[in-house]
Amino acid sequence: MDRETALRELNAGSPDLQRRAARVLGRWTDDQVLDALIGALQSPHRGIRDAAADTLIEIGDARTVKRLLPLLRSNTPAVRNSARWLLQLLAKAAPDMLIDLSRDPDLRMRIFAANIMAETGDHEMAAPLMDLLNDPDENVRDAAVVGLGRLGAPESVVRLEAIASDGGSWTRFSAIDGLGQIFSPDAVRALLRLLASAPEDLLEPLLDALARQRSVDSILPLIQKLHAAPAQGSLIVSALAALPPAEVVSRASLCDRAVITGAISEALRQNGKGPDVAAALLNLLGELGMKVDSAVLFRLLVSGQRVVQQAAIRAAGKLGQADLAPLLHQLQSQGDPLLKDEIQAALSHLGEAGKERS
Amino acid sequence: MIIHKTVLLVDDSPTVRRMLDWSLKSLGVKTVQAADGLEALEILRVREVDLVIVDLNMPRMDGIELIRSLRGDEKHKRLPVILLTTEAREEDRELAYQAGANLFLTKPSTPALIRLNAAAFLEIKAPAQPEARKAQP
Numbered sequence: 001m002d003r004e005t006a007l008r009e010l011n012a013g014s015p016d017l018q019r020r021a022a023r024v025l026g027r028w029t030d031d032q033v034l035d036a037l038i039g040a041l042q043s044p045h046r047g048i049r050d051a052a053a054d055t056l057i058e059i060g061d062a063r064t065v066k067r068l069l070p071l072l073r074s075n076t077p078a079v080r081n082s083a084r085w086l087l088q089l090l091a092k093a094a095p096d097m098l099i100d101l102s103r104d105p106d107l108r109m110r111i112f113a114a115n116i117m118a119e120t121g122d123h124e125m126a127a128p129l130m131d132l133l134n135d136p137d138e139n140v141r142d143a144a145v146v147g148l149g150r151l152g153a154p155e156s157v158v159r160l161e162a163i164a165s166d167g168g169s170w171t172r173f174s175a176i177d178g179l180g181q182i183f184s185p186d187a188v189r190a191l192l193r194l195l196a197s198a199p200e201d202l203l204e205p206l207l208d209a210l211a212r213q214r215s216v217d218s219i220l221p222l223i224q225k226l227h228a229a230p231a232q233g234s235l236i237v238s239a240l241a242a243l244p245p246a247e248v249v250s251r252a253s254l255c256d257r258a259v260i261t262g263a264i265s266e267a268l269r270q271n272g273k274g275p276d277v278a279a280a281l282l283n284l285l286g287e288l289g290m291k292v293d294s295a296v297l298f299r300l301l302v303s304g305q306r307v308v309q310q311a312a313i314r315a316a317g318k319l320g321q322a323d324l325a326p327l328l329h330q331l332q333s334q335g336d337p338l339l340k341d342e343i344q345a346a347l348s349h350l351g352e353a354g355k356e357r358s
Numbered sequence: 359m360i361i362h363k364t365v366l367l368v369d370d371s372p373t374v375r376r377m378l379d380w381s382l383k384s385l386g387v388k389t390v391q392a393a394d395g396l397e398a399l400e401i402l403r404v405r406e407v408d409l410v411i412v413d414l415n416m417p418r419m420d421g422i423e424l425i426r427s428l429r430g431d432e433k434h435k436r437l438p439v440i441l442l443t444t445e446a447r448e449e450d451r452e453l454a455y456q457a458g459a460n461l462f463l464t465k466p467s468t469p470a471l472i473r474l475n476a477a478a479f480l481e482i483k484a485p486a487q488p489e490a491r492k493a494q495p
Contacts, residue, residue, distance in 0.1 A: 075449055077414055077415060077420040077421070077422050077423070077450075077453070078420055078422075078423060080415065081415050081416060081417055081420050082417075084415065084417070085417040085418075108444070108445065108447075111444050138466050139444040139465055139466060142465070142466060143444075146371060146373045146374075149373065150373075168466055168468070169468055169469055170377065170465065170466035170467060170468065170469075171466065173373075173376075173377050173380065173469075174373055174377070177373045177376055177377070178373070201469075204380060204383070205376070205380055208376070
């Protein structure tokens with residue numbers, strides 16, 4: 001297909017021909033072709049839009065970026081979202097245009113600018129996003145907060161901590177969540193300062209953010225928080241369980257270990273945790289080495305969720321919960337290959353290896 | 359309190375999805391998450407859902423396209439959908455209601471408002487819960 005035929009078919013062919021033409025036109029990258037592809041991006045047919053988008057990505061220069069920016073003002077959400085997605089991929093070809101967009105009088109454009117900057121993954125975008133933290137509109141500021149977290153920009157920690165301490169609950173949440181994505185000691189320290197003074201309703205996002213950081217520096221403050229706020233124990237131990245169990249145990253006193261064990265038992269009893277969190281709690285429980293009410297483990301051993309069962313079997317063995325040996329034998333007799341090794345190891349711990357089920 | 363209802367959260371921002379999940383936690387409902395309309399349709403094909411909270415601007419399939427697709431499908435014709443967006447223009451509000459949204463909410467919202475509206479559509483009682491207060495020095 002030659003250039004002229006492809007242009008003609010893109011403008012007036014059947015949807016199939018338009019789609020094919022949109023793909024073929026990538027061989028020519030003059031302005032007329034670019035304009036035709038930008039037009040095809042506004043087609044009601046998804047297949048044509050996708051083909052045009054693929055070709056525009058291949059071209060991907062500053063001229064493409066310049067032609068995509070006006071589409072963000074389209075009244076059709078599908079068109080502005082296609083443009084936004086393409087700009088995320090191509091913005092590096094013309095970063096100045098994106099910075100200009102972040103100063104647009106229309107706040108929707110400034111939100112788009114923040115969203116696109118965040119998704120470029122380019123740390124150079126942190127500075128213009130920091131500027132947007134001073135925007136008069138709360139949604140623009142929130143988009144900038146989210147973007148700085150997404151970029152993992154350590155220079156924004158001080159600003160995000162200030163936002164997380166004050167302001168509307170939506171933006172406070174975004175700032176805490178952002179700090180959880182900036183992997184630096186400063187961000188951990190900021191989260192720990194916030195934890196010390198957090199209102200009860202922001203405790204959960206703070207603990208989630210700390211759990212994502214997986215910093216051993218948060219172990220002692222989390223244990224202190226557990227002593228200070230036992231009613232929130234279930235949430236706090238979930239954050240502790242995200243950390244290496246051996247590190248937690250090495251920093252915990254005997255009294256701490258008893259309190260953590262109690263809180264884990266309660267969290268597991270509540271049954272509101274997903275399988276990964278339940279398994280992490282069980283791993284920590286096993287490492288703490290303090291026996292628990294067997295009923296807690298019993299329910300998890302028969303839960304049918306493999307990852308939870310495996311962790312519960314390991315915990316039963318490590319804790320020496322001998323009263324669970326009959327159940328372990330019963331599980332062993334079911335011959336589940338995914339549980340076999342764990343059961344064998346647990347029974348060895350319990351001194352039950354080789355014994356037949358009574 | 360565990361309520362056997364499921365809310366599908368559809369937003370391309372993981373932060374917003376986490377925010378919505380956190381906001382709804384005290385209702386005791388289960389949540390499932392999708393990053394765009396296409397992912398949401400995949401989930402709806404295999405899971406029963408009682409409410410959808412969806413963003414407007416998303417890649418691949420936006421909120422309006424998703425709502426249109428749901429309203430064209432016998433199974434999800436009456437599935438309650440809340441559209442939550444930063445787009446506060448009247449054109450977008452009209453577009454959303456024409457497509458079949460049950461409610462058009464603009465950001466920034468508050469956890470309490472999201473909870474209240476979700477509870478109304480789920481026909482459950484929203485527990486009273488204070489909003490985030492200023493941190494104590």
